Structures are given as structure tokens and as C-alpha cells.
Amino acid sequence: MATHLLTAAGEPHSRTPASDVRAAQRTCSPLLRLLGYVGPHRNYAALTVCFGVLGFALSFVYPWIIGSAVDVIVAPPDPGFPLAARVAALLRLTELAALTAVGHALVVYGRGHFNTCLGYGIVADIRRELFDHLQKLSLLFFTRERTGAILARVVHDVHEAASLIYMGLIVAALDAVQLVIAVALLLSISWKLTLACLVLFPFYGLVFAVMNPRVQRASERMHGQLTRISGNLVEQLSGQALVKTYTAEQREAERFAEEVARHHGFVVAQSHEGHLVASFGEVLVHIGTTLVVGYGGWLALHGEMTAGTLTRFLGYLLIMFGPVRRFAELNIVHQTSISAIRRVFRVLEIQPSVVEPARPHAVAPRRGHVRFEAVSFRYSQDSDETRVRLDDDREAGTASAADDAPCVLDRVTLEACPGELIAVVGPSGAGKTTLLSLLPRLYDVTSGRLLIDGIDVRDYSLTALRAAIGIVQQESFIFTGTVRENIAYGRPGATDEEVEAAARAAHAHEFITGFSDGYDTRLGERGVNLSGGQRQRLSIARAILKDPRILILDEATSSLDAESEAIVQRALEVLMRSRTCFVIAHRLSTIRKADRIFVLDAGRVVESGSHHELLARNGAYTRLVRHQADVE
Incomplete structure (x- = not known):
């Protein structure tokens, strides 16, 4: 690297x-x-x-x-x-x-x-x-x-x-x-x-x-x-x-x-x-x-x-x-x-591969203008984080091995203007989740640049950068603790009124008040005493309370039944208002409303455009849509 x-x-x-x-x-x-x-x-x-x-x-x-x-x-x-x-x-x-x-x-x-x-x-x-x-x-x-x-x-x-x-x-x-x-x-x-x-x-x-x-x-x-x-x-x-x-x-x-x-x-x-x-x-x-x-x-x-x-x-x-x-x-x-x-x-002694810049930009992004410029990424990088193996205390991987490893993302270029809804679709393993994980610098790009409001994400303070980004994943992580603590995880100092307002916006208030202890109900490890839909709505409430400028939805409804998906979808519509949103999803109901759709295949953008434009091309996107129709 x-x-x-x-x-x-x-x-x-x-x-x-x-x-x-x-x-x-x-x-x-x-x-x-x-x-x-x-x-x-x-x-x-x-x-x-x-x-x-x-x-x-x-x-x-x-x-x-x-x-x-x-x-x-x-x-x-x-x-x-x-x-x-x-x-x-x-x-x-x-x-x-x-x-x-x-x-x-x-x-x-x-x-x-x-x-x-x-x-x-x-x-x-x-x-x-x-x-x-x-x-x-x-x-x-x-x-x-x-x-x-x-x-x-x-x-x-x-x-x-x-x-x-x-x-x-x-x-x-x-x-x-x-x-x-x-x-x-x-x-x-x-x-x-x-x-x-x-x-x-x-x-x-x-x-x-x-x-x-x-x-x-x-x-x-x-x-x-x-x-x-x-x-x-x-x-x-x-x-x-x-x-x-x-x-x-x-x-x-x-x-x-x-x-x-x-x-x-x-x-x-x-x-x-x-x-x-x-x-x-x-x-x-x-x-x-x-x-x-x-x-x-x-x-x-x-x-x-x-x-x-x-x-x-x-x-x-x-x-x-x-x-x-x-x-x-x-x-x-x-x-x-x-x-x-x-x-x-x-x-x-392991040196982190993602570090604070020497002179960080301390102001969080306010507009939400995102641009990927010829971004490439590979997991097999030559760094302390990939060489050290705790199970056997041996170093794994070398610089040459890292250079020869295939790219998960290969020179990806795309842009999202402030307030746009961008969908990223493609077959499993295409690099969709990895691509959007670069936004909050969960990883750093191997080559190329990723800009937010015209500033390289590597120049932002990590705190400022991540304060502007919210993520709702397919498997929402719930901590052991109360419902209130889980919703306020991104803003520990939030008032009870703010927590409840976020829960209402996420359509979670109804099931929360159904618990005997309400917002003080203690949740088990990973939220095992909640349904999938309930966990997702708590995750959405958490994101609403954080109020991020950029929102990432990673298959947020794919594992839900139809009734839960409808409720969660309404909560997501509230969350996505006036934000730059990136959505990873297979279901047409989610992606057909996107301003632009980018189709990834083997780490590359092979198509981009609106839903109707891509259908008219009869290419990779059309094949994905037909495959989903056959499955359903």
C-alpha cells in the first residue's frame, strides 16, 4: 500500500x-x-x-x-x-x-x-x-x-x-x-x-x-x-x-x-x-x-x-x-x-491504516455533496492490520501479495448531489457495501479519491466526518441496555423528549410503550428479545436522532416480512427527507424512486441512470430486475 x-x-x-x-x-x-x-x-x-x-x-x-x-x-x-x-x-x-x-x-x-x-x-x-x-x-x-x-x-x-x-x-x-x-x-x-x-x-x-x-x-x-x-x-x-x-x-x-x-x-x-x-x-x-x-x-x-x-x-x-x-x-x-x-x-504496535490527518478539517460536512473519483480498494493490503494474526502470532501477507490481490473496487467514479437519492445495485460480491463503507472511513481507499463537499474524506477529522453520516444496516446491532440508551447511542446527551420524537418518527413508539417498562425496558444481547422489524425501527430512530447529513441504507428491509417492511419503509421515508441518501437494495419498491442508480459488477460501475433509462438500455440492470421478478 x-x-x-x-x-x-x-x-x-x-x-x-x-x-x-x-x-x-x-x-x-x-x-x-x-x-x-x-x-x-x-x-x-x-x-x-x-x-x-x-x-x-x-x-x-x-x-x-x-x-x-x-x-x-x-x-x-x-x-x-x-x-x-x-x-x-x-x-x-x-x-x-x-x-x-x-x-x-x-x-x-x-x-x-x-x-x-x-x-x-x-x-x-x-x-x-x-x-x-x-x-x-x-x-x-x-x-x-x-x-x-x-x-x-x-x-x-x-x-x-x-x-x-x-x-x-x-x-x-x-x-x-x-x-x-x-x-x-x-x-x-x-x-x-x-x-x-x-x-x-x-x-x-x-x-x-x-x-x-x-x-x-x-x-x-x-x-x-x-x-x-x-x-x-x-x-x-x-x-x-x-x-x-x-x-x-x-x-x-x-x-x-x-x-x-x-x-x-x-x-x-x-x-x-x-x-x-x-x-x-x-x-x-x-x-x-x-x-x-x-x-x-x-x-x-x-x-x-x-x-x-x-x-x-x-x-x-x-x-x-x-x-x-x-x-x-x-x-x-x-x-x-x-x-x-x-x-x-x-x-x-499495530499501526492503524485509518488515522487522523495531521491538520484535520474539524467542521462536519454540511451540504452532503459526495464524489467518488476513480476509487479502487482491496482488502489484502500490506499493513500492520493485515499482517498480524493473533491466533498464531505470525505475520500474514506481504507487500507483493497485496499488490497481486484482486481489487474489490476498481476505479469507481460516481457522484451524489446534495439531497439526492442514489441507489447502488448489483449481484452479491459486487462491492456495494464496501463502496459505501469508504464514506465514513471504515476503510481507506487504496487509490483514487473520495470527496465530500469538495474535501477528501482523509482530510476530515474522523469525529467531524462520522458525525455527518448515518448508517442503517440489514442486521441492526442492538446493545445490551435500555431502549432509551440504544436510541440515544449517537447522541448520549439527548433529552427524553428528543428520544421519544425520534422513536415516533421511526414508528417505534407504539411497540416501545407496549413494554412494561417502556423506554426503560432492558434489551438482551443483540436485541434477542425484539423482532427483526423492531430492531430495524430502533436503528432508524437512532439515525433520526443523530440527524446525519448523509445517510446509508444497506439492505435495510431485505430480511423483513411484508408487514414489517411496510412499517419500516414509512420510517425510512421520514429519515431520508432532505438528506443525501445511498441505498443498497434489491427490491424495486426501494430503488425505482432513486434519482440515479449505479450498477456495480465485479467492483466496477457498468451502468448508471434512472430506473426507466436503465430499463430502456436492456443491460445489466434489466437482467437484475428480471431475475428479481422471477424470484418473487
Whole structure:
């Protein structure tokens, strides 16, 4: 696809520097990018770290208390340290242990609570950013991706990615400090015994170096399969009517079971690789403990340390091995999160193909004069939106493939003067819906220009452009919510009187007031508790309330019965008054009133004229009319 588009003046369209930003982000480590989300929640991060430091500091107190108690208990009789003094010392140590226990309780609450606030704050920020970014992508992206795959990114992958912060990095940082302090304390007790234990660490590092790539690959396979399951599940649930009609429940259940079994296999494989690393670490931990018991005991027998000192050393050693043990668990979290981070940022790096111009025209079109000038369009464009595939994280399509792809629209030229009714007809697949989808920039033209009031649509602010365009489709989308909210979707601040006036004009007021809650009646997902005609009339009321200058009717009555069509047609006549209207329809009752009719075939305008003019030519339009008559 060309890197620039021509304006009416022949100058290249300037693009926002989004591509430069995306390129810079791609060169940045995913982990560093993730850390950037900590900033707004630094207070929670600081509190988490403070409680974490307090927690591992308190953990060093217990070995000292136990070692000191052992020395007090096993100390030989000494007139300078009588029994009463030893009992008093034990009481002080017990009181200190009790205070330490209270401190641990505070630490558990503080670290857990503030860590959760930090982690889920990051999750919320990334989800908001991801959702906002998805709203900026054109329909090219959504026509290629399954809803379930997108859902998996927003819900599951974001959570997995953020877990690296509040379950990985902070814990790892605290563990690193704890490890250094533990080693320092061990060296202060016995450098010989400490060095004997530290000899094991290179072997531990070798295990991770060898096993980590396998853990990472297993994590990527597991989460890739989970994305596919999400996509299949949403698709299957959305098509329940079709599944039941074709009695395919068992077949779908078997297919889902196969996908789940495959995911289970990947989970088992990841668990095998991850816990294999943990098992090697556990062996090394116990070898270290064995060294302390054997070599430390030998040093104690030769008078180089006391029983209490050896006890303290063993306690500090267990503290040192705590991070080593957790490192294996953190490694699984790390590998899982890194895979999720890459998948989330991969979506955020997708550059929209439809973007705001550098200097947008902020005034909405007022006249409604539309002109297509040699407009061509193909879906297989070479862009981020077509290359990235969420199900398998592979790039799909290349520049050469895009250049060779057939045009859905091929050098289409047509004009609609203000207030005209223009019909676009043609066989299925001719490009009718695609053509009119270019008006609100749901897609951008591949070549040519599309002008509204003499201004290229790519020069308008998207908000200004789309504010002037209303669409009523064959399948009207109804949101979960009240009737009032659905009608006022294009104008959320509309008054109750304005909403009711729009409903009356759309011949919807009668059935709305028949509901027990009237305009406050809650509608199910996609308006499943409404008939097709009722959904269409709500959609028309929504368009009437928006009051667009340009109106697009895409097969708005084709799926209705005769009675519903008559009611909806009356509502459409109200909606079309004094607007520039584009109508896609097969039925003569709709298109014969058009000022001009354009016949599309294979993406090209093959005929244009009025109904009577086209019939007189006895061409493509006439064949369409005869075919409809035969069908009816």
C-alpha cells in the first residue's frame, strides 16, 4: 500500500508520527516497556517494597533468636551466668520472637494488599490502553481476527503480562537483596562453610541456562492454544442457533474437547519443563543443607563454632536457599509473562491504516455533496492490520501479495448531489457495501479519491466526518441496555423528549410503550428479545436522532416480512427527507424512486441512470430486475 495518499491539491497526505513511535517501541525490551506502567502506581510499588524489605529483615531475626536460645540452653554451668539469668535471657528472646511474629503478620497484609493494588492497577491501565487502541484500528483488522482471539489478549494475556511485575520482578528484587544479606551473614559466621555451599550455585545457573528455552517454548505453545480455544468458544456460542438447527451439538462438543485436550497437553508439557528445573534446584538445596550438617558438624566438633552458631548458620542458609527455591517458580512466571507481554505489545504496535490527518478539517460536512473519483480498494493490503494474526502470532501477507490481490473496487467514479437519492445495485460480491463503507472511513481507499463537499474524506477529522453520516444496516446491532440508551447511542446527551420524537418518527413508539417498562425496558444481547422489524425501527430512530447529513441504507428491509417492511419503509421515508441518501437494495419498491442508480459488477460501475433509462438500455440492470421478478 502506498505510504502516502494524494489530497485534492495533489499533495501527499501527511500521517501522524505513530509509525515512528511504534518503531521505537519495537526496539525497546518488552520488560522495559512493561516497567513504564509502574510509574502511575509508584506509591503502591514503594509500599510493597518497604513491606517486602521489612519482611525479609524480620526473617533474619528468627535464626538469631533460635541460635541464641540454643547457646543459652546448652551453655555449661557458669557462676557468671546463673540459671536465673539464663531464664531471663530466654524470656527476652521469647518476647522478641512474639514481636517478630506480630511484625510478620503486618508484613503479610501490607505486602499482599499493596502488591495486589499495584498489579491490578497495571492490569487496568494496560487493558484500557489496549481497548482504546483496538477502537482506533480499522475494519480491516476486525474482518481478519476472531473475537475470541481479541478477547484473550484483553483479558487473559494482559493479566499474565502484569503478573511479572507484582509476582515476579518485585519478588525477584527482594529475593536478590535477601540473598546478598544472607551470604554476608553466612560469611561472617564461617567463610569456609559458606564457600562450600556457594560451590553449588554454578550448577544451578547451568540448569537454568539449559532448561529456560524449553520452558519458554512450552509457555508460548500453551498460551497460543488458549487463544485458539477462546476464539472457537466465542464463535461457537455466537452461532448457537445454527448449531442447534443442524444438530451439531455433539460434533461441536467433540471439537471443543479436542482443543481442550490439546491445551491440557501443552499445560502438562510446560509443567514438566518448569518443575524439572525446580526439581534440580531442590536437589541442590538439599545438598547444601547436607554440607552444612556434615562439614559444619565437623567444624563444631573441632571447636570452630558452637552449636548455637551452627544453628544460626543453618537458619541463614535456609533463608538464602528460599530465593533459590522461589527462583524456579518465578522462572515459570517470567517465561509465561514474557510470552504474554509480547502478544499484548504486538497488538499495541499495530499501526492503524485509518488515522487522523495531521491538520484535520474539524467542521462536519454540511451540504452532503459526495464524489467518488476513480476509487479502487482491496482488502489484502500490506499493513500492520493485515499482517498480524493473533491466533498464531505470525505475520500474514506481504507487500507483493497485496499488490497481486484482486481489487474489490476498481476505479469507481460516481457522484451524489446534495439531497439526492442514489441507489447502488448489483449481484452479491459486487462491492456495494464496501463502496459505501469508504464514506465514513471504515476503510481507506487504496487509490483514487473520495470527496465530500469538495474535501477528501482523509482530510476530515474522523469525529467531524462520522458525525455527518448515518448508517442503517440489514442486521441492526442492538446493545445490551435500555431502549432509551440504544436510541440515544449517537447522541448520549439527548433529552427524553428528543428520544421519544425520534422513536415516533421511526414508528417505534407504539411497540416501545407496549413494554412494561417502556423506554426503560432492558434489551438482551443483540436485541434477542425484539423482532427483526423492531430492531430495524430502533436503528432508524437512532439515525433520526443523530440527524446525519448523509445517510446509508444497506439492505435495510431485505430480511423483513411484508408487514414489517411496510412499517419500516414509512420510517425510512421520514429519515431520508432532505438528506443525501445511498441505498443498497434489491427490491424495486426501494430503488425505482432513486434519482440515479449505479450498477456495480465485479467492483466496477457498468451502468448508471434512472430506473426507466436503465430499463430502456436492456443491460445489466434489466437482467437484475428480471431475475428479481422471477424470484418473487
